[in-house]
Amino acid sequence: MTTNLLVAIRATLATLLLTGIVYPLSVTGLAQLLFPSRANGSLVKDERGRTVGSELLGQRFAAPTYFHSRPSAAGEGGWDALASGGSNLGPTSRQLHDRAASEVGRLLAEGGGPGPVPADLVTSSGSGLDPDLSVEAVVFQIPRVAKARGVAPERLRVVVDGQIEPRELWVLGERRVNVLLLNLALDRWFGAGSSPGSP
Amino acid sequence: MTAIGWIQIIAFFALVLLLTKPLGLYLYRVFEGRRRPLPRIVGPMERFFLRLCGVDPSVEQDWKEYAFSLLAFSLFGMLVTYALERLQHILPLNPQRFPAIEPALAFDTAASFTTNTNWQAYSGESTMSDLTQMAGLAWHNFTSAAAGIGVALALARGLTRRQGPDGAKTLGNFWVDLVRAVLFVLLPICVVAALFLVSQGVVQSLAPYRDVTTLEGPRQILPMGPVASQEAIKEFGTNGGGFFNANSAHPFENPTPLTNLVELLLIFAIPAALTYTYGRMARDSRQGWALFAAMSMLFFAGVGVCYGAEARGNPALRGLAVSQSTGNLEGKEVRFGVAASALFATVTTDTSCGAVNSMHDSFTPIGGLVTLANMELGEVIFGGVGAGLFGALVFVLLAVFIAGLMVGRTPEYLGKKIEAREMKLAMLFVLVFPAIILCGSAWAAVAPAGVASLGNAGPHGLSEILYAFSSSAANNGSAFAGLNANTPWWNVVLALAMLAGRFLMIVPVLALAGGMVGKKVVSPGLGTFPTDGPLFVGLLVSVIVIVGALTFFPALCLGPILEETLAGGGRLF
Known part of the structure; x- marks a missing residue:
């Protein structure tokens, strides 16, 4: 012993x-x-060499000239990388339903569309830092971004198509678009979409 | 459900099937073989470590010594982790200068990692220093997994060893099993897996967090840490404690669908392989494959129901202008989608892993029911590293006993008679588990300190309580995380549930092994019930399901099943 x-x-x-x-x-x-x-951390830089975040972590986009990410439940205002997590709202939660309803109203009023809103745009992710959107969710936002940037939707569609990541090894996961890389591509093609970050 | 979703599930299972025999054989050679593999590389390390610990590998232990060694080792481990948490503010490798962990949470976390549960009432990125994560927590990921393997080996030896007339009573040596499990199995594979994960984007750095200005201007602080090294053992030891709060949903823990597949394989690898190892120990690999077959049937039932429920979407959103063709995406990541999320949820609750790549609290009622039921069946669907095999073997004894009752013959398994002592210990094992879950849940449902933490109302609130106790008692560690478990009441109660769910179940198993090992082996006769055929597999599955259903069905009716019926009618809470 x-x-x-x-x-x-x-x-x-x-x-x-x-x-x-x-x-x-x-x-x-x-x-x-x-x-x-x-x-x-797979950091990414913009054209001027400024580090703008991690390729793998989603961030907030609110300007009409950018594609917007999913709702985020990370931290009080969302996208807080020090407070990763989901909403943990249950399937019969009134709060979940009401949040989705208001998101639908907002997205349609902002001029997305046409048709029903893809589910990922009205649901928050597990990490609250989901860097991706489904292809449908990006296509849904093309009309709004095209109008805000004064660019033909067809030209935007070309940029979007270039950013689609296929399923890995043909079958794994889902087809998706990385929102930060897509918005950086927009800036490269059509000029900076937002000024707050510039010096 | 889509074809491509099912292809992912079937491809995953095919890879598990392919890995089972080679890895199982490797484990057999490490623990039971006369010559161990890698004699040049690992052999010297093994001898060095055994000498360092003062262990003579030729000395075996009886069940009491084996149990005492395991308990003493667990106690010291728990104390060290508690101390590391309480002192992290004055210890090195704390780049974010996090303060000490307060006592109740430190106790809960120490119990959680010691018991292979990895229930987390904290958010790693804002609470734990790098040293606490590495040395306090990931260390237990190795040792608690190795201890689980040890217990499984001890029971397997008890059942399969053939003794001479003098009947030796020993079951192996805990320290030898521990050292071999770490050096030959866990460590080498984790180094390779961790480096692969880094190559795909999992961070591995001791630097302070990065402060960046995002494209639109607001700042974002990017967490860093030794994540990949912890991620590998978190899955491979079926521990499940995430470096970050969001666990494997976090892109820094699980960045791509490919890392997701690798993490899934790491979870199932050892539990599946141990069935083959067991077959080899029984000198009849069909005994092992019979267990594998029973586990596979329950796995497919679970993943099919869960995937089906999640793919249909959330009924509460049906009245809105939302296209749910991609399924119920609340709490799920776009890169995984519902198929890989439902698969992960099933795998993590089949085993005692508890890592999550999506938030189970936001699953549909039936999807969430699958995760609850998987744990409440006792985590014997492959199960935890080691814990799955010994749990399944207890159910095997139960099934053999019931078969014996049906034909009116003394039941025997692998030629050894199963008598009153064995059945008492098996029933103790089977009853401790629901007693913790149901009594604990009942207490929490009436205690003000229990219900004050609920994150959701209605039947889902009860599901959150049931989930917390099921996860703790089964040493799973995943959560319906809407429940705020970081309160003194929950921290202490769940820590006790985890300790009871681990050690009150391991000790009867070792006692059972100690009683079986010395029994004489009788050769099979006409009345012997064969335990390697489809009939036995069917009986084993029925026993597991019936015991689980009889115990938990009433509670599940008031939780997820009631919620499902109300959700169909559009009720919200």
């Missing part, structure tokens, strides 16, 4: 050192060596 207690203490320290310290530090070293950009 005493022997096993002593072994327990030694095994606690030995495994702690190996799997709690040596393992994560070695993986960090190797990752920084082999995949530095990925390991440090």
Whole structure:
């Protein structure tokens, strides 16, 4: 019994050192060596070389000249990368229903369309930081963005088509568009869509 | 449901099937083989570690010593993690300068990670320092998984060892099993998996968080951390504790559909392989494949119902001008869609993993019911690393016993008689579990401190309570996360539920193994019920489902089933 207690203490320290310290530090070293950009958050820069966020994390878009992301439940006002998470509203939640109803009203009033609103535009994601939209949700917003930018919808459609990510290995996941990369592409093609970020 | 959705599910299962035999064989060679694999590379490390711990690998333990070693190791581990959490503000590797964790949450989290549950009443990115995450939490991801494998091996040895007339009573050596599980199995595969995850976008950095100005102007602070190294063992050890609050829904933990597939495979890999390992130990691989078949049937039933329910969308949104052709997307990520989300939810609750790539609280009532039911069946559908196999074997003994009653013969399994002591211990195992869940839920439903935390009203509120206790007792760790579990009452009560759900179930299993190991083996006769054919698989599935249904059906009726009937009529709460 005493022997096993002593072994327990030694095994606690030995495994702690190996799997709690040596393992994560070695993986960090190797990752920084082999995949530095990925390991440090897949940051993206705009045309002027300014870091504007991570390719993998969604961010807020409100200007009419940009495509907008899904509703976000991360933090009080959404898109808070220090408070990832979903709304956790249940399927019979009145709050969920009312939020979706007001989103539908807003999206239709903003001039999206035509037709019913794709579900991802009125639901919040699991992480609250979903970087993507379904292709339908992007196409739905083309009329609004085209009008705000004074560009023909057909030209926008070309940019959108160039940004569609197919299913991985033909079958995995869903076809999608990364909203940040799409909006950066818009800025490259048609000029900056928003000024607050410029110096 | 779409064809491409089902292709993803079937492709995933086919890969699991392909992995089962090679990995199962590898595990057999590591733990039971006369010569272990990788003698040049891992062999010296193994000898070094055993010497460091003061263990003589040739000495075996009886069930009491085995249990004592496991309990002592778990206790020390829990104390160290509690200390790391309480002292993180003065320890290194805390780039965000997070303060110490308050006592109730630190206790809950230490219990949670020690028991392989990884229930998280905190939000990692705003609470835990890098050191706490690595050394306090991810460390347990290795050791609690290794301990689970140890218990499964001990029970398997108890059932399959053939003793001479003097009948040795030993079940192996806990420390040897622990060290071998970490060095030969968990660590090498995790290094490879972690680096793959980094290559796809999972972060791995000890730097402070990045402050960036977004395209439209507002600032966004991007969290960093040693995520990939934790992510790999989180899935491979069926632990499930996310680095971030959003767990595997977070793009920094699970950035692409391909990483999602790899994470799913890591979850099922060891539990599936252990069925094959068990067959080898029983000197009859059909015994292992019979378990695999029973588990697969329950897996497909779960994923089919869950995917079907989620693909139909949320009935509450049907009156609105919303196209739900993509299914119920509340709480789900676009890159995964409903198919990969329903698959992940099923896999994570079949096993004791509890990682989530979508928020189960926002699932449709029937989709959520599947996740609850998976846990309440005892997590024997592949189940946790080790925990799944020993849980399933207890149900096997129950099934054999029932078959024995039907033909009026003393039941025997692998030639060993199953007698009163075994059935008492098996029933203890089977009864402790619902007692924790149902008594705990009943208490929470009437305690003001219990209901004050609910995030949703109506029957869904009861589902949140049931889920919290099911997840804790089953050592799963996923949540209907609308429930605010970071209150003193919930932290303490759920910590006790997790500890009871782990150790009050492991000790009877080891006692059972200790009783079985010395039994004489009788050769099978005409009246022996074969345990390797379709008839037995059917009986095993029925026993698992009937025990689970009899126990939990009334509670589930008041939660998800009532909610489903009300949702159809458009009721909102």
